[in-house]
Amino acid sequence: MSDWRARNHPAWWAFLVHRLSGLLLAAFLPLHFWALAQALRGAERLDGFLRWTEQPVVKLAEVGLVLLLAAHLTGGLRLLMLEFLAWREWQKGLLAAAAGTSLAAALVFALNVV
Amino acid sequence: MTRETEAMTESLSVSVWRGGAVGAFREYSVPRRASQTVLDVVTHIQRRIDPTLAYRFACRVGMCGSCAMTVNGVARWTCRTHVARVAPHGRLEIAPLANLPVIRDLVCDLDVFFEKWQRARGRFEPSAPASTDFARIAPDSGERRAAEAGIECIGCAVCYASCDVVAWNPAYLGPAALNRAWTLMNDARDAAHGARLRAVAGDAGCHACHTQLSCTERCPKGISPTAGIAGLKRMSVRALIRGAL
Ligand code: SF4
Ligand code: SF4
Numbered sequence: 001m002s003d004w005r006a007r008n009h010p011a012w013w014a015f016l017v018h019r020l021s022g023l024l025l026a027a028f029l030p031l032h033f034w035a036l037a038q039a040l041r042g043a044e045r046l047d048g049f050l051r052w053t054e055q056p057v058v059k060l061a062e063v064g065l066v067l068l069l070a071a072h073l074t075g076g077l078r079l080l081m082l083e084f085l086a087w088r089e090w091q092k093g094l095l096a097a098a099a100g101t102s103l104a105a106a107l108v109f110a111l112n113v114v
Numbered sequence: 115m116t117r118e119t120e121a122m123t124e125s126l127s128v129s130v131w132r133g134g135a136v137g138a139f140r141e142y143s144v145p146r147r148a149s150q151t152v153l154d155v156v157t158h159i160q161r162r163i164d165p166t167l168a169y170r171f172a173c174r175v176g177m178c179g180s181c182a183m184t185v186n187g188v189a190r191w192t193c194r195t196h197v198a199r200v201a202p203h204g205r206l207e208i209a210p211l212a213n214l215p216v217i218r219d220l221v222c223d224l225d226v227f228f229e230k231w232q233r234a235r236g237r238f239e240p241s242a243p244a245s246t247d248f249a250r251i252a253p254d255s256g257e258r259r260a261a262e263a264g265i266e267c268i269g270c271a272v273c274y275a276s277c278d279v280v281a282w283n284p285a286y287l288g289p290a291a292l293n294r295a296w297t298l299m300n301d302a303r304d305a306a307h308g309a310r311l312r313a314v315a316g317d318a319g320c321h322a323c324h325t326q327l328s329c330t331e332r333c334p335k336g337i338s339p340t341a342g343i344a345g346l347k348r349m350s351v352r353a354l355i356r357g358a359l
């Protein structure tokens with residue numbers, strides 16, 4: 001099936017967000033390890049890197065990262081609850097809770113940053 | 115002019131898939147009528163415009179499951195889908211169901227679909243020797259309720275055509291077969307629970323489902339195959355822990 005019209009419903013969008021956030025987080029990991037590795041190369045390098053992260057764009061990207069993490073985490077919890085707790089008609093509710101929690105987490109982070 | 119007569123003077127522009135796996139949409143103009151269903155539109159084309167159009171239907175009342183097609187991109191039972199609900203702008207695009215080989219025009223080959231019911235052990239298997247007494251099933255028991263929720267399936271393949279995992283993994287048993295297996299796993303009279311659980315717990319079985327819920331979204335009978343699949347996931351994990359899988 002390849003028709004976007006058939007996929008236009010909340011649970012499918014949730015699936016897409018979960019998959020994309022997972023891929024992007026995986027893509028971010030090497031960068032994360034590289035940053036940690038700077039500490040091994042001496043305090044000077046790490047401090048230089050940390051100064052670089054003070055830029056507004058980087059801060060903005062961090063908020064995005066928190067959003068991705070929160071979306072992936074709550075999305076995963078949502079799936080576990082759907083699949084491993086007794087079935088009930090709470091799909092849309094769980095989805096809304098996951099989306100709301102993720103956005104709130106990103107917002108709290110953003111407010112702390114600025 | 116009332117809304118009704120106004121609607122009846124309009125006409126619909128309808129694109130219908132013609133051909134097999136390769137083919138093209140052909141345009142038809144069909145008179146708009148009150149309470150018209152998508153199946154009425156297809157029937158009008160075949161009876162009045164082009165008798166070579168191939169399509170399937172039988173009951174026209176949502177019981178047989180033979181009339182499913184892709185209507186404006188979404189799999190639906192056409193005999194109970196009103197034009198007014200799916201074509202607000204008077205345009206319809208009608209194609210065969212996705213995820214199934216096309217025989218001709220709007221007719222798909224459902225062999226694979228039903229073979230997968232067999233592979234999922236989707237048939238009742240009585241204990242031998244056959245019991246001489248009626249089984250007593252409490253109507254409000256958990257098992258009976260679980261079976262009840264999935265038992266009205268008409269085998270229309272709408273869920274199967276809507277499932278991405280079927281498209282990605284051609285061996286995947288799919289929502290309808292797994293829903294059927296789930297109803298039988300909740301049937302106390304059935305004697306093949308162990309074998310069936312093994313049949314549905316493999317790579318192409320319940321654990322392949324990504325809980326996208328497209329099947330649940332589209333099932334015209336309001337069944338949630340996802341619920342049954344989640345039930346099978348839990349059952350197989352429990353069996354695995356017990357060492358019974
Ligand atoms: S919930 Fe599972 S079976 Fe249903 S459409 Fe999604 S992936 Fe397919
Ligand atoms: S579960 Fe629903 S959509 Fe799927 S075959 Fe049965 S009736 Fe059709």
Ligand code: FES
Nearest residue numbers: 174178179181193
């Ligand atoms: S014709 Fe039987 S379900 Fe539509």
